[in-house]
Amino acid sequence: MDTPPPGPGPRVLVVDDDRTVAEVVTGYLNRAGYEVEQVEDGPAALERAAARKPDLVVLDLMLPGMDGLEVCRRLRARGPVPVIMLTARGDEDDRILGLEIGADDYVTKPFSPRELVLRVESVLRRSQASAPRPRPGSLLRAGGLTVDPAARRATKNGTELALTVREFDLLTFFLRHPGRAFGREELMREVWGWDFGDLSTVTVHVRRLRGKVEDDPATPRLVQTVWGVGYRLDAEPAPGSETVHSPAPEQEPASAPDLVDGDVHGERAPRP
Amino acid sequence: MDTPPPGPGPRVLVVDDDRTVAEVVTGYLNRAGYEVEQVEDGPAALERAAARKPDLVVLDLMLPGMDGLEVCRRLRARGPVPVIMLTARGDEDDRILGLEIGADDYVTKPFSPRELVLRVESVLRRSQASAPRPRPGSLLRAGGLTVDPAARRATKNGTELALTVREFDLLTFFLRHPGRAFGREELMREVWGWDFGDLSTVTVHVRRLRGKVEDDPATPRLVQTVWGVGYRLDAEPAPGSETVHSPAPEQEPASAPDLVDGDVHGERAPRP
DNA sequence: CCGTCGACGTCCGTGTTTCGTAAGGACCTC
DNA sequence: GAGGTCCTTACGAAACACGGACGTCGACGG
Numbered sequence: 001m002d003t004p005p006p007g008p009g010p011r012v013l014v015v016d017d018d019r020t021v022a023e024v025v026t027g028y029l030n031r032a033g034y035e036v037e038q039v040e041d042g043p044a045a046l047e048r049a050a051a052r053k054p055d056l057v058v059l060d061l062m063l064p065g066m067d068g069l070e071v072c073r074r075l076r077a078r079g080p081v082p083v084i085m086l087t088a089r090g091d092e093d094d095r096i097l098g099l100e101i102g103a104d105d106y107v108t109k110p111f112s113p114r115e116l117v118l119r120v121e122s123v124l125r126r127s128q129a130s131a132p133r134p135r136p137g138s139l140l141r142a143g144g145l146t147v148d149p150a151a152r153r154a155t156k157n158g159t160e161l162a163l164t165v166r167e168f169d170l171l172t173f174f175l176r177h178p179g180r181a182f183g184r185e186e187l188m189r190e191v192w193g194w195d196f197g198d199l200s201t202v203t204v205h206v207r208r209l210r211g212k213v214e215d216d217p218a219t220p221r222l223v224q225t226v227w228g229v230g231y232r233l234d235a236e237p238a239p240g241s242e243t244v245h246s247p248a249p250e251q252e253p254a255s256a257p258d259l260v261d262g263d264v265h266g267e268r269a270p271r272p
Numbered sequence: 273m274d275t276p277p278p279g280p281g282p283r284v285l286v287v288d289d290d291r292t293v294a295e296v297v298t299g300y301l302n303r304a305g306y307e308v309e310q311v312e313d314g315p316a317a318l319e320r321a322a323a324r325k326p327d328l329v330v331l332d333l334m335l336p337g338m339d340g341l342e343v344c345r346r347l348r349a350r351g352p353v354p355v356i357m358l359t360a361r362g363d364e365d366d367r368i369l370g371l372e373i374g375a376d377d378y379v380t381k382p383f384s385p386r387e388l389v390l391r392v393e394s395v396l397r398r399s400q401a402s403a404p405r406p407r408p409g410s411l412l413r414a415g416g417l418t419v420d421p422a423a424r425r426a427t428k429n430g431t432e433l434a435l436t437v438r439e440f441d442l443l444t445f446f447l448r449h450p451g452r453a454f455g456r457e458e459l460m461r462e463v464w465g466w467d468f469g470d471l472s473t474v475t476v477h478v479r480r481l482r483g484k485v486e487d488d489p490a491t492p493r494l495v496q497t498v499w500g501v502g503y504r505l506d507a508e509p510a511p512g513s514e515t516v517h518s519p520a521p522e523q524e525p526a527s528a529p530d531l532v533d534g535d536v537h538g539e540r541a542p543r544p
Numbered sequence: 545c546c547g548t549c550g551a552c553g554t555c556c557g558t559g560t561t562t563c564g565t566a567a568g569g570a571c572c573t574c
Numbered sequence: 575g576a577g578g579t580c581c582t583t584a585c586g587a588a589a590c591a592c593g594g595a596c597g598t599c600g601a602c603g604g
Contacts, residue, residue, distance in 0.1 A: 102418075103411070105410060105411055106411075150451075150453065151504060152453040152498050152501055152504070153453075164499065164500065165500035165501065166562080166563075198564070198565060198566090200564085200580095201563080201564055203581075204563090204564075204565085204581095204582090205564095207580095207582070218581095227571095227572065227580080228578090436550085436551055436552085437552095438552075439551095469553090470553070470554060472554070472555080475592075476552085476553075476593095477552085477553095479591095479592070480551095480552095497592095499561070499562080499590075500589080500590070546603105547602105547604085548602085548604100549600105549602080549603100550600095550601085550602100551600090551601100552598085552600105553596105553599105554595105554596085555595085555596080556594090556595085556596100557592105557593095558591105558592085558593090559590105559591095559592085559593105560589105560590080560591080561590070563586105563587085563588075563589080564587085565584105565585090565586095566583105566585090566586105567582100567583090568582085568583085568584105569581080569583100570579100570582090571579080571580070571581080572577105572578085572579070573576100573579090574575100574576090574577090574578100
């Protein structure tokens with residue numbers, strides 16, 4: 001794919017039959033730290049690009065002989081090289097074609113060389129830094145799970161999970177507070193936003209979540225049941241402790257940022 | 273914006289210390305229906321321009337006293353007035369600088385007065401056509417889609433799409449935030465600019481957009497429905513296809529490249 | 545001036561998905 | 575073993591997304 005340019009800097013291939021324009025552009029790009037090669041027609045461009053793959057091509061649309069569009073097409077056919085088109089202003093048809101073929105940007109003549117440099121930098125940045133990647137955002141992960149709250153996506157070992165709204169919110173909440181135990185009341189308050197309600201709702205949703213998240217829902221390893229208290233997300237499989245259900249004393253609630261005093265003592269009796 | 277009325281005609285300020293050149297140019301421009309003023313040096317040009325703002329300036333690069341470039345710079349500092357530079361052939365450096373400063377066009381001496389008139393007309397035409405900003409486009413793309421916000425054009429796999437205003441704005445917004453889920457409320461706020469309103473409006477427009485953008489609108493691949501939440505543009509096929517532990521080093525790339533205008537969403541109607 | 549057309553916002557009917565609750569059984573703790 | 579807690583299943587109701595259709599408004603052309 002991208003060959004990290006060794007010494008000089010990214011290679012830019014400038015294709016323009018107008019000597020003046022080519023010189024100007026080359027000068028600016030050189031000063032901006034690029035290694036510039038300069039050709040005057042399509043065939044030469046293709047040849048040059050084949051000989052030494054450039055990191056970016058600045059391509060005039062109007063070329064003698066082979067059309068700039070054709071050149072672009074052929075360049076693209078070989079590999080995903082970024083292309084910036086130089087077009088005459090008002091040549092809307094050409095602009096359209098430029099878009100179609102897949103130029104990454106275009107600049108209309110006459111143009112400011114400085115602007116061109118900016119665009120080169122911009123295109124180069126976005127094409128090599130994160131070309132196919134839109135934006136990961138802040139991800140939550142634990143176990144084999146990955147949750148992207150912004151995209152509202154969740155994956156388990158790389159495969160996407162089809163979670164419902166409640167399931168997703170529940171899982172996200174757990175991932176935001178791993179290792180801590182939460183009572184059903186607390187979960188209902190934090191995830192559902194209710195101060196009352198049938199607590200079995202929480203139970204059912206935890207089960208449904210387990211069904212999609214756990215390898216073996218019968219013996220959960222991520223969403224643990226804390227007997228008499230509620231649930232807890234175990235991010236890492238506790239090493240050493242082999243006991244399945246360890247009634248070990250719960251860790252200090254200490255001072256969690258959010259639901260500090262949420263400890264439920266008395267009134268957790270659904271009353272059967 | 274407003275078409276220069278035929279009466280007085282657009283005002284052109286000609287700045288050249290060479291009397292002969294100035295006269296010739298003035299003559300031609302006059303005959304072409306322009307109202308021409310003529311000065312011989314930089315300070316006079318600035319003064320004249322300040323007194324009565326010209327629609328265009330024809331500026332010689334080589335001026336006694338103040339450099340033509342400096343004049344251009346100062347003119348530009350006051351407002352977006354179109355400038356055509358007169359340069360000596362071979363004055364490549366000057367040409368470079370001229371373009372850099374932001375001349376809209378240039379003509380090399382010796383030149384045909386008729387050509388100059390043509391260029392004046394051309395520049396004038398396009399400067400009043402796209403008065404606010406002749407900014408070139410920065411392209412957005414994802415999937416087989418390409419959107420040029422500046423030109424307000426969109427293509428799908430090379431064929432141009434006939435999108436309405438709303439559809440275009442909606443698509444553009446999605447492309448600017450790929451991979452993120454947005455609720456209808458949010459979309460209504462961001463794309464429509466409303467804080468209230470029937471949310472089904474969003475639904476309907478998403479459907480219409482899909483009808484034009486998706487290969488199979490019944491099973492969308494680009495504009496995904498996030499149940500109970502809203503919609504999301506999926507640029508990539510979806511993670512977790514093959515590679516399980518891909519070397520994906522998730523990071524935080526800045527979203528806005530640089531030249532891309534903020535999040536100004538087109539020209540929005542005031543609201544009926 | 546009127547008729548046509550396109551864009552837009554709204555409304556309705558329908559099929560599907562999701563949610564909350566109930567009820568019975570299994571399990572844990574004491 | 576008893577009592578309480580948790581799991582599982584099932585089901586009706588509500589929420590939701592979607593497609594179709596309608597009425598309005600403005601632009602355009604006759």
